[in-house]
Structures are given as structure tokens and as C-alpha cells.
Amino acid sequence: MHDHEHDHDHDHDHDHDHHHEHADHGHDHGPFQPDLKEPSEEWEFLEIALRELMIEKDILTAREIQQKIEEWDGKCPEIGARVVAKAWTDPAFKARLLADGNAAVGELGLEVPGLKLVVLENTPKLHHMVVCTLCSCYPRTILGLPPLWYKSREYRSRAVREPRSVLAEFGTALPVDVEVRVVDSTADCRFLVLPERPAGTDGWSEERLAAVVSRDSMIGTAVARAA
Amino acid sequence: MAGRFKPGDRVVVRADNPPGHIRTPTYLRGKRGVILRDFGLWPNPEQLAYGKPGWPRKVNYWVQFAMTDVWGGASSPGTADTVVAEIYDHWLEPDPAVPGGA
Numbered sequence: 001m002h003d004h005e006h007d008h009d010h011d012h013d014h015d016h017d018h019h020h021e022h023a024d025h026g027h028d029h030g031p032f033q034p035d036l037k038e039p040s041e042e043w044e045f046l047e048i049a050l051r052e053l054m055i056e057k058d059i060l061t062a063r064e065i066q067q068k069i070e071e072w073d074g075k076c077p078e079i080g081a082r083v084v085a086k087a088w089t090d091p092a093f094k095a096r097l098l099a100d101g102n103a104a105v106g107e108l109g110l111e112v113p114g115l116k117l118v119v120l121e122n123t124p125k126l127h128h129m130v131v132c133t134l135c136s137c138y139p140r141t142i143l144g145l146p147p148l149w150y151k152s153r154e155y156r157s158r159a160v161r162e163p164r165s166v167l168a169e170f171g172t173a174l175p176v177d178v179e180v181r182v183v184d185s186t187a188d189c190r191f192l193v194l195p196e197r198p199a200g201t202d203g204w205s206e207e208r209l210a211a212v213v214s215r216d217s218m219i220g221t222a223v224a225r226a227a
Numbered sequence: 228m229a230g231r232f233k234p235g236d237r238v239v240v241r242a243d244n245p246p247g248h249i250r251t252p253t254y255l256r257g258k259r260g261v262i263l264r265d266f267g268l269w270p271n272p273e274q275l276a277y278g279k280p281g282w283p284r285k286v287n288y289w290v291q292f293a294m295t296d297v298w299g300g301a302s303s304p305g306t307a308d309t310v311v312a313e314i315y316d317h318w319l320e321p322d323p324a325v326p327g328g329a
Contacts, residue, residue, distance in 0.1 A: 184312040
């Protein structure tokens with residue numbers, strides 16, 4: 001929403017300046033529109049102050065901070081989708097994944113350092129849905145950074161209290177005889193939902209299957225769909 | 228390593244409200260649940276949060292609660308929906324309503 005409004009304003013002002021300069025030959029450059037909004041929240045100032053101090057005191061370099069940002073930008077739900085697609089096509093891998101998530105994803109060169117990866121298998125009678133009511137715990141090395149709604153007060157408070165209403169808002173309606181098991185990620189485990197393999201995908205390759213595994217199906221707010 | 232509870236044991240979460248960094252969600256304090264899994268020993272996060280080493284380590288349990296036990300009948304009526312959370316050993320007691328304890 002903010003990004004959209006920002007882009008709109010920016011384009012508008014750009015056009016405005018352009019016409020303005022033609023008329024006045026650059027006497028007045030018109031209202032200034034910053035590329036990024038100025039920091040205004042307390043935590044933004046705190047982050048800037050801390051970052052600048054750590055660089056000044058040679059604890060971190062700007063390059064190291066940039067490398068960390070790039071490292072996290074490289075984590076994405078497609079990594080988790082590969083894990084799910086392999087579990088759908090390789091029953092022995094699936095068994096290992098459910099028994100010991102860290103060891104099984106390690107076979108694919110992935111890791112969840114310092115935490116226990118627990119893989120939750122959805123079945124026709126059991127649907128898992130993950131939330132962190134305390135903050136934003138999420139299997140970040142497998143799914144990337146969590147979506148903003150995952151960290152919102154609304155999702156965190158409502159998921160544990162009225163999960164079916166929340167699921168309905170994600171377009172996910174489940175029969176009443178399916179147990180919705182809301183998994184509150186409160187401590188040292190990180191949870192990855194193994195969604196049910198959609199019907200009509202027999203014989204599909206791992207690669208083709210991975211393409212239908214959405215981020216939300218691995219959080220449990222959605223199911224995986226073949227189309 | 229086996230903790231003092233095993234899967235299937237009925238427990239009650241301590242209805243306590245101490246200050247500090249607490250991982251036991253408020254909405255589950257005082258609620259009755261069932262042990263699903265034993266995740267083994269982990270450094271105590273209530274100490275880690277203050278730069279201490281987290282000893283003695285605590286067993287982290289996966290505890291399951293019926294939605295209706297947590298929120299009353301208005302939540303998920305007519306379903307067997309549940310919520311599960313990771314809760315450390317020192318926040319759990321055997322359910323006194325079960326004969327012979329846990």
C-alpha cells in the first residue's frame with residue numbers, strides 16, 4: 001500500500017517538475033519528493049544509531065552488514081518448496097524429514113543452525129497452521145524472511161483463537177472433521193508444514209511439483225493446489 | 228534424554244506471572260493440556276535473554292490444548308481443533324484432576 005502510494009506520488013511529481021521546468025527555466029525546482037521516507041519511528045533511529053556506532057567502533061563494517069542483507073535476500077520459499085517436492089516423490093526422504101528435519105534438509109545442503117526443524121505433515125484429517133504469538137519465529141533459512149502479516153498483531157492474536165476465520169480469509173475452508181492444529185512457535189523449534197500433495201499430480205517431476213508449493217502452504221494458511 | 232513427562236501425560240501450565248523474558252504464552256497459563264513430544268534439553272531462555280548461560284538446561288515439551296479448554300466453547304465450535312506450543316519443564320505440573328497424577 002505504502003509502496004504503491006509512494007510510486008504514484010513520485011511519478012506525479014516527476015511529471016509536474018518536468019512541465020514546471022519548461023515553463024520557468026529552472027528558477028524553482030518545485031516541491032522536493034525524497035526517494036525514501038525520512039525515518040520517523042523510534043526503532044528506526046535506534047537502528048541507525050546502533051549501526052553507525054558499530055561501524056565507528058570497528059565492530060562491524062558496512063560491507064559485512066550489506067553481505068548479511070544479501071545473504072537473507074537469497075533465502076526464499078522456493079527453498080522450502082524443493083524440500084516439500086522431494087518429500088512428495090521420495091517416501092524414504094519424507095520419513096527421514098519427519099523423523100529429523102535438520103538431518104534431512106542437510107542432505108539437500110540446507111541448515112537450520114541452532115534450532116530444531118520440525119516438519120508437520122498435513123493429512124486428510126489434520127491441518128497444521130503455524131504462528132508465533134510472541135514475536136516472529138519462522139524457519140527463515142528454509143522459507144526466507146516471514147511475510148509482514150505473519151508478524152502482525154492481528155494474525156498473531158487471532159490465529160490461536162479463531163483459526164478457521166483466519167483460514168477463511170486466506171481462502172482456505174476446511175471440513176469440520178479435519179482437526180486444525182495451530183502450532184505456536186514459542187521456543188527452540190522452527191516449524192515447516194508439509195502440505196498434502198494435490199490430486200492430479202501423478203507422475204509429475206520434482207521440479208514441476210515444487211512450482212505448486214506456495215509459501216503459505218508451508219505456513220499452513222493455505223493448501224497446495226495443482227492449478 | 229527423557230524428561231519427567233512422557234507423551235500422553237496430562238499437565239497443567241503454571242498460572243504464574245513473573246517479570247522477565249518468558250516464553251510461556253499468557254493465554255496458556257493455568258490451562259490443562261497433554262504432552263505430545265519431548266524435544267530434549269535446551270538452555271533456559273529466561274536466563275539467555277539476560278546474557279546468562281542458560282543453566283540448568285530445561286526440557287522443552289510440545290504440549291497440546293483443546294481450543295475449547297483454552298477459549299471456551301465459542302472458539303471452533305463443533306470441531307476437534309487444538310493449539311500446541313513449546314513449553315519448558317519448569318512451567319508444567321502434573322494435572323491434579325488425573326488420578327495418580329501424571
